[in-house]
Amino acid sequence: MKKLLSLVVVAVMVFAAFSASVQVSAEGSDESNISISLNYITGTLTISGTGDMKDYPLRCVYDEYDPSIIYERYNNAPWANYCNLIKTVEITSGVTSIGEAAFYDCDNLTTVIIPDTVAKIGWGSFENCSRLENITIPNGVTEIQNDAFKDCSSLSSIELPNSLTSLGMSVFANCTSLTDITIPDGIEELNGSLFSGCTSLGNVVIGTGVKYIRGGVFYGCSSLESLVIPDGVISLDSGGFYNGPFTNSGLKNLVIGNGITQIKDLTFRNCSSLTNVTLGNNVDTIGGQAFQNCTSLSSIVIPESVREINLSAFSGCTSLAEVTFMGRPLIGKHVFKDCTSLSDVYIYGTSEDWLEIRLCADEGNTYLIRATAHYINPDPCAAGHSWGPGVVTLVPTYTEPGERTYTCVVCGATRVDSIPGLAALPGDIDGDGVIAVKDLPAMKKALTGVSGVSVITVNCDIDGDGMFTLKDVSALKRMIAG
Ligand SMILES: [Zn+2]
Numbered sequence: 001m002k003k004l005l006s007l008v009v010v011a012v013m014v015f016a017a018f019s020a021s022v023q024v025s026a027e028g029s030d031e032s033n034i035s036i037s038l039n040y041i042t043g044t045l046t047i048s049g050t051g052d053m054k055d056y057p058l059r060c061v062y063d064e065y066d067p068s069i070i071y072e073r074y075n076n077a078p079w080a081n082y083c084n085l086i087k088t089v090e091i092t093s094g095v096t097s098i099g100e101a102a103f104y105d106c107d108n109l110t111t112v113i114i115p116d117t118v119a120k121i122g123w124g125s126f127e128n129c130s131r132l133e134n135i136t137i138p139n140g141v142t143e144i145q146n147d148a149f150k151d152c153s154s155l156s157s158i159e160l161p162n163s164l165t166s167l168g169m170s171v172f173a174n175c176t177s178l179t180d181i182t183i184p185d186g187i188e189e190l191n192g193s194l195f196s197g198c199t200s201l202g203n204v205v206i207g208t209g210v211k212y213i214r215g216g217v218f219y220g221c222s223s224l225e226s227l228v229i230p231d232g233v234i235s236l237d238s239g240g241f242y243n244g245p246f247t248n249s250g251l252k253n254l255v256i257g258n259g260i261t262q263i264k265d266l267t268f269r270n271c272s273s274l275t276n277v278t279l280g281n282n283v284d285t286i287g288g289q290a291f292q293n294c295t296s297l298s299s300i301v302i303p304e305s306v307r308e309i310n311l312s313a314f315s316g317c318t319s320l321a322e323v324t325f326m327g328r329p330l331i332g333k334h335v336f337k338d339c340t341s342l343s344d345v346y347i348y349g350t351s352e353d354w355l356e357i358r359l360c361a362d363e364g365n366t367y368l369i370r371a372t373a374h375y376i377n378p379d380p381c382a383a384g385h386s387w388g389p390g391v392v393t394l395v396p397t398y399t400e401p402g403e404r405t406y407t408c409v410v411c412g413a414t415r416v417d418s419i420p421g422l423a424a425l426p427g428d429i430d431g432d433g434v435i436a437v438k439d440l441p442a443m444k445k446a447l448t449g450v451s452g453v454s455v456i457t458v459n460c461d462i463d464g465d466g467m468f469t470l471k472d473v474s475a476l477k478r479m480i481a482g
Contacts, residue, residue, distance in 0.1 A: 034095060038079055043087030043108065045079060047095055055100035055122060075104045084108055093117050098125045100145075107131060116140035121148050123168070130154060133177075139163045144171050146192070153177060156200075160184050169215070173197055179223075183207040190217045191239065199223060208232050211259075215239035222250040225273075231257040231280075237264040246271055252296075256280045263290045265310070272296060279303050286313045288332075295319055298341075302329060304348070309335050315364065322346065323368065324376075328356050334364030342367040346374045381411045390417070398422045398431055398459065426462045427479050435479060443476055 034049040047053065056077040063069035075083050077099070083106045091098065093115040100122040103109060109129045116138040124147040126132060133154045137144070139161040146168035149155060156177040160167075164184050169192025172178060180203035183190065189212040195201055196219040204218075204227060212235045218224055229236070238244045244267040252273045256263070258280045265287035268274060274294045279286075279301070286309045291297065293316040300320065302309070304327035314320060315337035323336075324346040336342055345368060347354045354373055359365060385408035393416070396402030402419035427435040429442040446460060447468070460468045462475040
């Protein structure tokens, strides 16, 4: 209570002078090491000093009988009554944070200068700054708290620094002019309504460090057309809310990376523009209502990894005409309910494999059961491999046969053929395939019983008399001499 009182006193002392018409600026402090001055001719609010700014939680007007209902929220900083004068906020080097709700509802704020000493941008600090078009967040900022830029309806571009490791909920909610964003690699989690209602947001690059996307992160992002979920993302979920991360978005093209094993309940429900979906190769479960009412989806390939597809996962996908099963999933109740266009089902395998798919044969899967089944032979070389030229993998000798290995250019299968051993070459004592001067000492070594000469019996009998004698040495000399 004492602290609150002193804040009020400071605020009164600092800004009492503002009412004097000759005054062009006011100065004060926020009872920390931070000084504040406002020039209300230029509209520049300067914040200087060292350390953290104070937080200025909003002043709220609650319902008389139900305090959970808030009618109005007001800026509660010392400059609250002068917010509309502020065009520029200049924070000087040494300041380490931007306080909670500090510039809430500063409608004329267009320029913000933040030094690289700032590490934290506080809760709701720029919320509802409706003229703020762009802002540079310096490298050094590690945390942007909830609602920091919420309802900044003119904010069209913002570059997040690589130093950033924490991005709160609803930070950019309802930034209706924001067109693109790159999430730095240091961010691990996208949470809450982070980009909810960003109706211009078309281009999102998700950093390699992101592991979790939870809550209505892209709820209502009607311009979001394509999104690649990198392999690093291991969880997409609704975070306990009814809306999944992409509910009511404009998402058309979606690639789910290999980090995702479970597509949880409701995740893509009502994505009515979703046309192309590539499921990752490690998806194990497709949750209940996960793609319900994706009315533009015309085909889907269920990877081999999928073991189960749960209640109503694709129900109401009225354009879905083709479903391909690469594996043998368990298909639960009503999975393809109201999929009135479903005409063709493709199975990697045979008709026996199709029967192995454990299908809940209820009225909700009638369209799947009635669809024409096509069987895709999973072995592209069933009619024979296409062998390449082959390579010698074991060189034949005079005593042992060799091997040549062939690889199928289609499927990579291999085949090993034997190569016959070399025919005898009388005179090639060292077995290198040619008769040369060095065969003569080799022959003399062999004759005197010196080891190290491998091919003796076949090649040493040059005169063909069945024996290996000095006569053969003379014969070899003549051969070499020509
Ligand atoms: Zn093959």
